[in-house]
Structure formats: structure tokens, C-alpha cells
Amino acid sequence: MIKKVILLPGDGIGVEVTQAAVKVLNCVCEMFGLPLELQECLVGGASIDAHGIPIEDEVLAACQEADAVFLGAVGGPKWDRLPQDRRPEIALLRLRKELGLFTNLRPVKVFEALLNSSTLKPEVIENIDILIVRELTGGIYFGQPKFTEVLNGEERAVDTMEYRTSEIERIARVAFDAARSRRKRMHSVDKANVLVTSQLWRKTVDRISTDYPDVTLEHMLVDNCAMQLVRNPNQFDVLLTENMFGDILSDEAAMITGSLGMLPSASLGSEVGLYEPVHGSAPDISGKNLANPLAAIGSIAMMFRYSFEMEDAAQRIEQAIQNLLNAGITSFDLGTGNRILGTIEMGEEIINEMQAFFLPYI
Ligand code: IPM
Numbered sequence: 464m465i466k467k468v469i470l471l472p473g474d475g476i477g478v479e480v481t482q483a484a485v486k487v488l489n490c491v492c493e494m495f496g497l498p499l500e501l502q503e504c505l506v507g508g509a510s511i512d513a514h515g516i517p518i519e520d521e522v523l524a525a526c527q528e529a530d531a532v533f534l535g536a537v538g539g540p541k542w543d544r545l546p547q548d549r550r551p552e553i554a555l556l557r558l559r560k561e562l563g564l565f566t567n568l569r570p571v572k573v574f575e576a577l578l579n580s581s582t583l584k585p586e587v588i589e590n591i592d593i594l595i596v597r598e599l600t601g602g603i604y605f606g607q608p609k610f611t612e613v614l615n616g617e618e619r620a621v622d623t624m625e626y627r628t629s630e631i632e633r634i635a636r637v638a639f640d641a642a643r644s645r646r647k648r649m650h651s652v653d654k655a656n657v658l659v660t661s662q663l664w665r666k667t668v669d670r671i672s673t674d675y676p677d678v679t680l681e682h683m684l685v686d687n688c689a690m691q692l693v694r695n696p697n698q699f700d701v702l703l704t705e706n707m708f709g710d711i712l713s714d715e716a717a718m719i720t721g722s723l724g725m726l727p728s729a730s731l732g733s734e735v736g737l738y739e740p741v742h743g744s745a746p747d748i749s750g751k752n753l754a755n756p757l758a759a760i761g762s763i764a765m766m767f768r769y770s771f772e773m774e775d776a777a778q779r780i781e782q783a784i785q786n787l788l789n790a791g792i793t794s795f796d797l798g799t800g801n802r803i804l805g806t807i808e809m810g811e812e813i814i815n816e817m818q819a820f821f822l823p824y825i
């Protein structure tokens with residue numbers, strides 16, 4: 464069966480890492496005899512420049528009909544002064560909301576070859592394997608009302624943090640199921656000492672936990688969690704968080720692995736999955752062939768795992784990433800290897816590695 468994938472390179476280094484990722488996608492489809500149809504569309508600043516809006520309805524419709532969507536990154540200083548409803552990020556938020564992608568999986572894995580790339584001590588980060596399960600279509604990102612006004616001669620802005628029981632239940636089940644297939648430990652992150660949304664979160668997670676007596680659940684306040692992630696990340700297996708806490712904690716957790724350029728992600732919840740590197744558009748290094756494509760390539764692995772249910776293809780890609788790093792090949796953000804490569808060259812090395820690794824099995 465032919466798989467249709469929509470490519471949304473977006474802005475900045477999103478474009479470069481997408482090019483590298485697509486080569487890997489094509490290569491793996493060829494290796495596994497999977498027919499593939501690709502369609503590239505504009506989102507974010509690129510769409511604003513071409514069409515005046517962050518994402519066109521036709522693009523959303525195309526994504527809705529695809530098997531999977533790959534997104535590079537959106538945003539950049541050029542579009543930073545636009546009003547909220549026309550910002551590049553709106554493309555991503557609409558995609559998440561309108562595709563029903565309430566689950567965001569962000570695996571944080573430390574590769575042994577990169578133990579010295581992190582700013583944390585090697586003994587603190589050795590063997591770290593955390594799965595962040597971030598709620599993605601609720602909370603303060605989407606709550607209403609959301610507005611800016613002038614009140615008594617000064618500006619006033621309002622965001623609303625909002626959660627319903629059903630939204631918490633479904634993401635909690637995803638996290639518990641994931642924990643069940645891993646080390647059976649879950650930390651649910653909240654700010655229940657201050658926020659009523661967090662109190663509902665904690666109560667709901669507790670109730671769902673009775674269906675998972677084999678999973679050890681602990682509640683952790685988000686400020687404490689931020690501290691524990693750098694103090695002793697080894698205590699974590701699955702981290703369940705609401706939308707904004709997950710955004711913040713996943714950038715922090717990325718640094719355990721050495722670089723934000725290492726973290727892939729999958730957004731799931733409906734027929735179509737959205738795959739994107741966690742890093743942003745990095746305007747400071749964009750267009751210089753410096754970006755690390757491994758988060759993007761790792762996101763392609765996740766596409767094979769979750770959208771195409773091809774675990775062997777996913778592992779082939781992940782193995783190639785590991786072999787490359789073990790061979791001392793890195794990008795400049797990782798900086799410890801004996802060969803520091805650019806985006807294009809690194810993508811090519813991954814493909815060489817996959818093919819070399821594949822040959823004996825033909
Ligand atoms: C992420 C990003 C997005 C978010 C932005 C670009 C809207 O930071 O995916 O982590 O905040 O969710």
C-alpha cells in the first residue's frame with residue numbers, strides 16, 4: 464500500500480534538516496519496498512511570505528488525508544512582530560489541534576558516544592532513557608479567552624489555562640500504556656499546589672492509575688521536576704506532562720543528550736501522525752549547512768514506528784544513528800567527535816551506514 468507523506472520544511476534550518484530527513488525516508492522506503500508519495504507544502508514564515516497566512520486550509524486538508532506529515536521547523540525573527548493570529552507558530556498549533564494530535568512523544572535517550580557532549584557529568588547521564596509524554600492540544604496554548612486589551616491606559620494580556628477530565632484521561636492512558644511497555648515507572652508533572660487545572664490533572668491521573676496497578680506512579684511538582692532532571696535524571700522512565708510544562712521540560716531534557724539537535728518527536732492521536740524535530744528554526748545557523756539532522760532523521764524513524772508500524776525500519780535508522788556516533792562522527796553542536804560534519808554530509812553518512820548495515824541481510 465502506497466504511503467502518502469506531506470513534507471512541511473517550514474523555516475530556517477527546518478528546510479535543511481527536512482532535506483536530509485527525506486533522503487533517509489526515500490532510502491528506507493526503497494530498502495523495504497514501500498511505495499511512497501511525497502508532497503511538499505509551505506507552512507510558517509514561508510507560507511506567510513507566499514500567501515500572507517501561516518498555513519492555508521488546503522495544506523491542512525492535504526495533511527488530514529495523508530498517512531503521515533513531516534515538519535522541519537517554523538518561525539524566525541522576520542515574522543516575530545506579526546500579531547498573534549498571523550505568527551508562523553500558528554501553523555503548527557492549527558495542525559496539532561485540527562489533526563487531533565493530543566499526544567506528543569519525545570524520547571530522551573543518551574548515546575554512549577555523546578556522554579561528553581552534555582554539559583552534565585557523564586556519570587549523571589549514563590544510560591538515560593526517558594519518554595516525555597506531553598499533552599499537545601489543551602492547556603494554556605489553546606484555552607479561551609486569550610486576548611490583549613488596553614485597560615485604564617495600559618496594556619493587559621490574558622491567556623487561559625484550561626483542562627477537561629476527558630483530555631487528561633486520554634493522555635494519561637497513553638502514558639500508562641507506554642510505561643507498561645517500558646520500566647513501569649511514571650512521574651506525572653503538575654503544579655497542584657497552585658493551579659486548579661493541576662489539581663484536576665492529579666485527581667484524574669490518580670483515578671486512571673487504578674487501571675494500571677503494575678505501573679508505579681509518582682506525582683511531581685513541575686519546579687521540582689525541572690531540578691530533578693539535572694540532579695538525577697536516572698529516576699525517570701515516563702514523564703507525563705500538560706502542554707506548556709512539557710514544552711519547557713523537553714528542551715531541558717534535550718540537553719541531557721548533549722544537544723537540542725538530538726531530540727525527535729511524534730505527535731499522535733488520529734489517523735495521521737505528525738513528526739518533527741524538537742529543535743526550532745535556529746535562525747542563527749540557518750543556511751550554513753551546520754544544523755544537526757539527527758533529530759529530524761530520528762523523527763523519520765518514529766514515523767516508521769508509529770504511522771507505518773514498521774519497527775524493523777525504525778530500528779534500522781536508529782542503529783545507523785548510533786553507529787555513526789560510535790564512529791566519532793558528529794555535527795558541530797555535539798562537537799566531540801573526530802569528524803564534525805555538515806547537515807548534508809551527515810545525512811549522507813546515515814544513508815551509507817544504513818546501506819552497509821543492510822547488505823549482509825539481502
Ligand atoms: C515545540 C515548539 C512549539 C511549542 C512552538 C514552535 C509553537 O517549541 O514543539 O516544542 O511551543 O509547542
Ligand code: MN
Nearest residue numbers: 710711714741
Ligand atoms: Mn518547544
